[in-house]
Amino acid sequence: MAVQSPAVDIAAALVRPTAASASRGYWPSVGRRLRRDPVTLLCVGVLLLVVLASVAAPLLGLADPYKTSMLRRLYPLGSPNHLLGTDELGRDMFARLIYGGRLSLFMGVTPVVCALLVGGMLGITAGFVGGKVNMAIMRVMDVFYAFPSVLLAISLSGAMGAGTENTLLSLTLVFIPPICRVSESVTTQVRGFDFVDAARASGASALTIVRVHVLGNVLGPILVYATSLISVAIILAAGLSFLGLGVKPPEPEWGLMLNTLRQAIYVNPVLAALPGVMIFITSICFNLMSDGLRAAMDVKA
Amino acid sequence: MLLYALRRLLYLVPVAFGVSLLVFALVHLAPGDPISAIVPPDAPQEVVDKLKEYYGFDKPLPVQYFRWLAVTLTGDLGTSIGTGRPVAAEVASAFGNTIILAIAATLFAFSLAVVLGTSAAYAKSRIVDRLVTMISLMGVSVPHFWLAIVLVIVFSVEMGVLPPMGIGPENSTGWRFDWPHLKHMILPTIALSVIPLGVVTRTVRSTVKETLNMEFVTALHAKGMRDDQILRHVLKNAAPTCLAVMGLQAGNLIGGSILIETVFAWPGTGFLLNSAIFRRDLPILQGTTLVLAGFFMLLNLTVDVIQTMVDPRIKRG
Amino acid sequence: MDSLLPLEDRGGPAQPLLLASGLRKHFPVPGGLLGRSGKVVRAVDDLSLSVAKGETLGVVGESGCGKSTVARLLIRLIKPDRGTMVLDGDPVDEPHGITVNELRRQVQMVFQDSYASLNPRLTIGETLAFAPKAHGLPAAEARARVRDLLDKVGLDPINYAERYPHELSGGQRQRVNIARALALRPRLVILDEAVSALDKSVEAQVLNMLVDLKTELGLTYIFISHDLNVVQYLSDRVLVMYLGKIVELGSVEAIYGNPQHPYTRALLSARPSMDPRRRTKEAPIQGDPPNPIDPPSGCRFRTRCPFAEDVCARFEPPLADTGAQAVACHMRVAGSGHSKAATS
Numbered sequence: 018m019a020v021q022s023p024a025v026d027i028a029a030a031l032v033r034p035t036a037a038s039a040s041r042g043y044w045p046s047v048g049r050r051l052r053r054d055p056v057t058l059l060c061v062g063v064l065l066l067v068v069l070a071s072v073a074a075p076l077l078g079l080a081d082p083y084k085t086s087m088l089r090r091l092y093p094l095g096s097p098n099h100l101l102g103t104d105e106l107g108r109d110m111f112a113r114l115i116y117g118g119r120l121s122l123f124m125g126v127t128p129v130v131c132a133l134l135v136g137g138m139l140g141i142t143a144g145f146v147g148g149k150v151n152m153a154i155m156r157v158m159d160v161f162y163a164f165p166s167v168l169l170a171i172s173l174s175g176a177m178g179a180g181t182e183n184t185l186l187s188l189t190l191v192f193i194p195p196i197c198r199v200s201e202s203v204t205t206q207v208r209g210f211d212f213v214d215a216a217r218a219s220g221a222s223a224l225t226i227v228r229v230h231v232l233g234n235v236l237g238p239i240l241v242y243a244t245s246l247i248s249v250a251i252i253l254a255a256g257l258s259f260l261g262l263g264v265k266p267p268e269p270e271w272g273l274m275l276n277t278l279r280q281a282i283y284v285n286p287v288l289a290a291l292p293g294v295m296i297f298i299t300s301i302c303f304n305l306m307s308d309g310l311r312a313a314m315d316v317k318a
Numbered sequence: 319m320l321l322y323a324l325r326r327l328l329y330l331v332p333v334a335f336g337v338s339l340l341v342f343a344l345v346h347l348a349p350g351d352p353i354s355a356i357v358p359p360d361a362p363q364e365v366v367d368k369l370k371e372y373y374g375f376d377k378p379l380p381v382q383y384f385r386w387l388a389v390t391l392t393g394d395l396g397t398s399i400g401t402g403r404p405v406a407a408e409v410a411s412a413f414g415n416t417i418i419l420a421i422a423a424t425l426f427a428f429s430l431a432v433v434l435g436t437s438a439a440y441a442k443s444r445i446v447d448r449l450v451t452m453i454s455l456m457g458v459s460v461p462h463f464w465l466a467i468v469l470v471i472v473f474s475v476e477m478g479v480l481p482p483m484g485i486g487p488e489n490s491t492g493w494r495f496d497w498p499h500l501k502h503m504i505l506p507t508i509a510l511s512v513i514p515l516g517v518v519t520r521t522v523r524s525t526v527k528e529t530l531n532m533e534f535v536t537a538l539h540a541k542g543m544r545d546d547q548i549l550r551h552v553l554k555n556a557a558p559t560c561l562a563v564m565g566l567q568a569g570n571l572i573g574g575s576i577l578i579e580t581v582f583a584w585p586g587t588g589f590l591l592n593s594a595i596f597r598r599d600l601p602i603l604q605g606t607t608l609v610l611a612g613f614f615m616l617l618n619l620t621v622d623v624i625q626t627m628v629d630p631r632i633k634r635g
Numbered sequence: 636m637d638s639l640l641p642l643e644d645r646g647g648p649a650q651p652l653l654l655a656s657g658l659r660k661h662f663p664v665p666g667g668l669l670g671r672s673g674k675v676v677r678a679v680d681d682l683s684l685s686v687a688k689g690e691t692l693g694v695v696g697e698s699g700c701g702k703s704t705v706a707r708l709l710i711r712l713i714k715p716d717r718g719t720m721v722l723d724g725d726p727v728d729e730p731h732g733i734t735v736n737e738l739r740r741q742v743q744m745v746f747q748d749s750y751a752s753l754n755p756r757l758t759i760g761e762t763l764a765f766a767p768k769a770h771g772l773p774a775a776e777a778r779a780r781v782r783d784l785l786d787k788v789g790l791d792p793i794n795y796a797e798r799y800p801h802e803l804s805g806g807q808r809q810r811v812n813i814a815r816a817l818a819l820r821p822r823l824v825i826l827d828e829a830v831s832a833l834d835k836s837v838e839a840q841v842l843n844m845l846v847d848l849k850t851e852l853g854l855t856y857i858f859i860s861h862d863l864n865v866v867q868y869l870s871d872r873v874l875v876m877y878l879g880k881i882v883e884l885g886s887v888e889a890i891y892g893n894p895q896h897p898y899t900r901a902l903l904s905a906r907p908s909m910d911p912r913r914r915t916k917e918a919p920i921q922g923d924p925p926n927p928i929d930p931p932s933g934c935r936f937r938t939r940c941p942f943a944e945d946v947c948a949r950f951e952p953p954l955a956d957t958g959a960q961a962v963a964c965h966m967r968v969a970g971s972g973h974s975k976a977a978t979s
Binding site for chain 2: 156157159160161163164165166167168171172173175176248252255256259260261262272275279282283286289290292293296297300301304305
Binding site: 042043210211212214217218219220221222225229233234 | 743799
């Protein structure tokens with residue numbers, strides 16, 4: 018689980034105040050480039066489909082994902098009334114996969130968003146203020162960095178116990194250090210630029226300088242890095258549920274489903290693998306989207 | 319350079335301190351009294367009190383921490399609540415098994431990644447480049463534990479050529495370098511390799527590409543150097559970044575093998591951690607986490623020092 | 636909250652606008668066992684200068700002599716380790732004087748044109764309006780101020796206010812940098828290599844504009860540069876720096892007409908001349924500039940000075956008045972012990 022990739026270098030490269038050739042303003046040009054990128058658009062489309070389906074699940078006229086049936090267990094794909102078969106307790110797979118999207122996506126995106134808020138704030142503060150504050154914040158982060166992310170997530174979850182809230186908390190804690198590190202690195206770079214010195218020389222307050230001058234230049238790379246973490250988060254959340262440390266049964270969640278369906282691999286292997294396909298698809302889409310975002314932001318004049 | 323290594327080591331001390339604090343706190347993060355993990359709920363009060371005293375749970379937290387730290391530093395990681403054996407012994411044997419798998423996965427993934435990444439960077443045809451990019455994308459996006467299940471389905475359930483779990487055939491007590499044991503290793507190694515393969519391929523491709531675009535390569539061409547000689551120079555330039563990423567990935571392999579080990583029931587540290595969590599065997603949980611985190615820190619330190627040796631641009635000392 | 640009118644003159648023309656005494660700034664060098672090697676870069680050492688109202692003080696020296704550090708110390712972007720500053724009679728950053736923020740209302744800086752001297756995400760108008768708005772000027776007045784500033788630097792406000800930095804040429808960006816420095820109506824403007832990155836023709840235009848602005852707005856300049864010709868063109872007085880210390884100080888005529896410090900003479904003679912009759916008679920500078928981490932004992936220039944003697948290694952020459960200028964050289968101090976010095 019690579020959370021500490023050389024994203025810091027990638028993010029640093031984005032901070033170069035590069036131009037948005039022939040266009041007015043940076044963010045509009047990023048948007049324009051994104052709109053013209055077919056791969057990214059496709060991924061956004063697929064993800065929107067998955068998200069909408071899972072959010073609107075109750076309205077879609079699906080079978081009840083919790084309704085068990087001892088008789089109709091492990092029906093194969095294409096059975097009447099059950100497009101994707103039934104699971105080991107007789108529940109409709111199609112419904113469980115769609116409903117499962119809610120929790121799986123939620124558990125993937127929410128920790129990253131929370132970590133972005135906390136880690137981003139800490140990192141930007143550390144980068145801008147520098148000195149002892151920087152040292153204090155980054156040394157604390159170093160302690161967390163001493164753990165590989167999977168280990169940290171599992172130890173935290175293992176200690177706190179299973180359950181959705183605990184998993185959210187432990188995943189957020191796992192993602193705060195890398196986001197903080199990238200934010201700090203990028204902010205330190207921007208802080209060294211002359212226009213920041215000029216802003217300081219004008220006597221504006223630190224908060225104003227950060228708001229007007231620093232944030233606009235720093236948020237881009239941080240956001241790119243954070244979106245690349247979403248796919249990791251989804252897999253990690255599913256992994257935790259797979260181990261029994263995440264979502265508790267009978268909630269539908271893709272990782273948990275992979276666990277409970279393991280017994281079925283000898284009977285109905287394709288069925289057993291289905292939830293993983295969903296994880297795989299969403300993960301790829303988020304990764305491609307993140308790559309597309311990075312490409313859109315890294316413009317050379 | 320020695321000074322740099324020493325400095326980093328010294329620097330590690332406060333971090334290690336913090337790590338130990340965190341690991342110690344893990345136990346106390348757990349809901350409920352740590353004692354309740356050890357004794358049945360209907361135990362008489364004197365037994366509970368005696369055990370409390372024995373484990374030191376009746377003392378204030380800071381005292382508990384320092385006692386635990388002192389004991390741990392002597393190498394005694396406590397006793398497993400589940401098996402009654404010393405934690406250090408259990409972790410040591412499990413660690414060996416994890417290392418075997420990690421080495422295999424590292425060798426496989428890194429060599430393949432270097433070949434793929436370099437060919438993609440050199441490739442004139444866009445198809446090769448696209449293919450490699452897709453492979454690396456798959457590598458980082460696939461949930462590796464799901465891939466492990468799929469591999470088991472394909473090779474054990476459907477084709478029956480490879481065993482679905484375990485470190486060796488039925489009666490084996492450990493790992494040996496023979497064909498039956500290697501057969502058991504194949505699927506876990508592949509499953510474990512995908513993520514490092516994806517990440518390192520991507521890194522190799524981008525660093526080699528970047529290096530190829532540098533002016534010194536054009537200069538070497540102009541001097542009439544052969545392609546394979548230039549390749550050596552290019553690889554030397556790309557090496558520092560790639561080594562850093564490889565080191566990180568190797569560390570993740572060791573610390574993050576739990577999911578694969580669970581699927582294959584491979585008796586490594588991940589598997590140990592898993593069972594410890596379910597038995598609420600807190601000493602094993604603490605001991606394993608501590609050892610893995612410590613190993614990871616030392617590995618990172620080594621990678622950093624090697625990087626300073628290999629990359630002359632980094633200031634030393 | 637004052638509406639950002641230019642601040643009043645206090646103390647009259649005889650009082651120096653800015654007086655700096657004993658400024659020192661050492662930067663610690665990383666390294667060693669605990670991250671601190673104990674070594675320092677002695678960027679600026681015991682430097683004192685005064686700037687009279689309405690003059691242009693030129694500061695010259697090689698790269699690494701500490702000129703930029705001095706600039707940043709004077710505007711308090713960096714805090715000095717030691718030393719005091721007095722602005723038109725008011726001590727800076729001291730209990731009975733003015734605060735650093737108030738200093739910044741009156742002293743501003745123009746940076747060298749680099750890709751990062753202007754925020755690439757803001758329009759020119761937004762960049763220029765930032766300082767006034769930060770000091771409380773309402774938006775409408777700030778916009779009017781921006782138009783006024785752009786006008787002054789010769790850029791059409793309608794055209795340029797909405798542009799981004801990358802859409803401007805180097806010369807135009809530098810005009811914007813200058814406009815930014817003038818946004819708070821300062822009295823003293825420090826120009827740190829402000830024209831060094833420009834093409835020669837553009838440089839000339841910008842220099843002339845600076846001269847005009849000075850007269851029009853009653854400004855005082857400190858002009859820092861490594862380009863001796865530009866400094867001669869612009870300055871009333873000149874200060875020559877070497878390794879963090881002043882080696883010579885005087886009017887521009889005195890420095891350029893009769894340089895007395897060996898370093899100044901070498902610098903001036905190193906300028907190529909179009910006139911074949913002007914041949915170099917001075918010994919050129921030998922060697923590379925030594926390390927500011929470990930400056931030579933005594934006179935810091937002695938390792939490159941063709942006239943160095945024992946006394947130069949033992950004692951640091953004080954900045955002594957020699958009539959038209961002040962020089963820090965043992966050869967000019969009577970009774971210093973140097974063979975070329977007058978015996979008192």
